[in-house]
Amino acid sequence: MARTLNPEVHAVRRDSFVDAAQRLIQTKGYERMSVQDVLDELDASRGAFYHYFDSKTALLDAVTERLVDQGLAAIEPIATDRDKSALDKFEALFAGLAEYKAGQRDLILGFMRAWLADENAIIREHLRRGIVGRLQALLTAIVEQGVREGVFHVTSAKETGRVLVTLLLGINEDASRLFVDVVDGLTPLSTFETRLGAYLEAFERILGAETGSLKFPDTTVINDWYRWSLEYRKDHP
DSSP: OOOOOOHHHHHHHHHHHHHHHHHHHHHHOTTTOOHHHHHHHHTOOHHHHHHHOSSHHHHHHHHHHHHHHHHHHHHGGGGGOTTSOHHHHHHHHHHHHHHHHHHTHHHHHHHHHHHHSGGGHHHHHHHHHHHHHHHHHHHHHHHHHHHHHTSOOOSOHHHHHHHHHHHHHHHHHHHHHHHHHHHTTOOOHHHHHHHHHHHHHHHHHHHTOOTTOOOOSOHHHHHHHHHHHHHHHHHOO
């Protein structure tokens, strides 16, 4: 008789491997973490690991997908907040993403270099496709509100939302590469601030908003990330 798989038990056991990987990425970094480290962390067999993941890269995919799901869950309520204007919602969106990442700094810095590696391009594309639909719906709703409020001027809110998703994903990847350069001692803080300012200008022009009407989070967030990057560099030479 074929064995019946309990989906809930399967998910819990799979999540335990993702939990262990997250802890190890935070403390060792993805590059230094091995499958054996994960097995030792859980006192699990190699067969158990390969029942859920076919490689270390697949485990990275699962960790990243969890981070994305959590990040989107943190910002999705912004679009339906009736007390915020469209401009306030965009600022809250930027702040929410920054705060979520700040809370996951050790983990994000732990696998950032691996995430950007050429061999993981398929993972990035897989997650990008999964993100686009969810983020587009959120951003389109905010753009539509801004048009009603007279602060945004666009031809199509839906298509503008999709363009803004692409821009947000670009900011995320560009910022990640900049922080890797910080860890490598190649990028000064001023470069990061200037780059973010250019993205903000692009957002305003795409939305047809007044110059200076959109703002990124307080610069202390950027300074904190910069400081943490330098500390990570010291701890992971």
